[in-house]
Amino acid sequence: MSLLSVVVPCYNEEEAIPLYYSAMTEVMERFGREYPDLDFEFVFVDDGSSDGTMKAIRDLRQKDERVHFVSFSRNFGKEAALFAGLSRSKGDMVVCMDVDLQDPPDLLVDMYRAVAEEGYDSAATRRVTRAGEPRIRSFFARMFYRLMNRISDTEFVDGARDYRIMTRRMVDAVLELGENNRFTKGIYSWVGFKTKWLEFENVERIVGESKWSFFGLLRYSFEAILGFSTAPLSFVISLGFVVTAFAFILIVFIVIRTLLFGDPTSGWPSMICIVVFFSGTQLLCTGIVGAYLGKTYLETKNRPIFIAREEE
Ligand code: UDP
Ligand code: MG
Secondary structure (H helix, E strand, C coil), X not given: CEEEEEEEEECCCCCHHHHHHHHHHHHHHHHHHHCCCEEEEEEEEECCCCCCHHHHHHHHHHHCCCEEEEEECCCCCHHHHHHHHHHHCCCCEEEECCCCCCCCHHHHHHHHHHHHCCXXXXXXXXXXXXXXXXXXXXXXXXXXXXXXXXXXXXXXXXCEEEEEEEEHHHHHHHHHCCCCCCCHHHHHHHHCCCEEEEEECCCCCCCCCCCCCHHHHHHHHHHHHHHHCCHHHHHHHHHHHHHHHHXXXXXXXXXXXXXXXXXXXXXXXXXXXXXHHHHHHHHHHHHHHHHHHHHHHHHHCCCCCCCEEEEC
């Protein structure tokens, strides 16, 4: 017998949980026919929900002893929830999926096949359309992926979801990356392993609302840049070089001009422009360095990624 763990992060999803479970019941029946030797285990992670999420999970646990859960002491975010689920999972293979059915359960059989029979370590999914999403959001998402791939050595796949099945070996590798600033898509990609990509059309959330606001996503993308690239720091150095070179040329120019034409006291506007420009540049650069310093500070505290209030 082998065991497949299903990790499901939930934040205020009382309505979605029963729907998710019944969709999964159908899929598990299909698995039962095709792979009778496969057992399932669910690890629901309640990410500090304030609604009836825990009740919904407990109801499931009463019906089905394969259901386990970790309940957080507060909201730690999806990345922390995934980490908790992975670290509590016992399966030979683990799949992470959203509870809102935006990760189509039907795909799971194909994903499992890739790992169990086709020799892959992992099967990942990406959505090829972004239908139902605000245009401006899709636009920024595409720009973000383009930028990330330029400035980071880690590959970022546009439209990639966290919906992914992994072998135990890969899960252990993911867990070994114990950083606090977790951008899971980047971590999956960083650990490597042979991955098969499956594509699907975007599905809209079944009930409830996305937890992401536009600014939330913007902040998230900064986290990704800070976590997976030091290009902004190199940018600061390059900028420093350019500005210094410019300053040298300017000094030579001014000295020669003064020697040739004397020193008429004009040039106040240009002086102010230069002062303002360089003050801005310096603040920007200090800010970039500060952003990395801040992350370093938080990481050196070595705080736990999540705190569980209860688990079963
Ligand atoms: N989620 C979570 N903690 C959070 C926010 C979200 O565990 O702080 C879960 C949520 O319950 C869902 C998944 O992460 O199962 C994806 O969330 P959402 O649907 O809001 O994101 P989107 O699909 O819009 O990217
Ligand atoms: Mg969703």
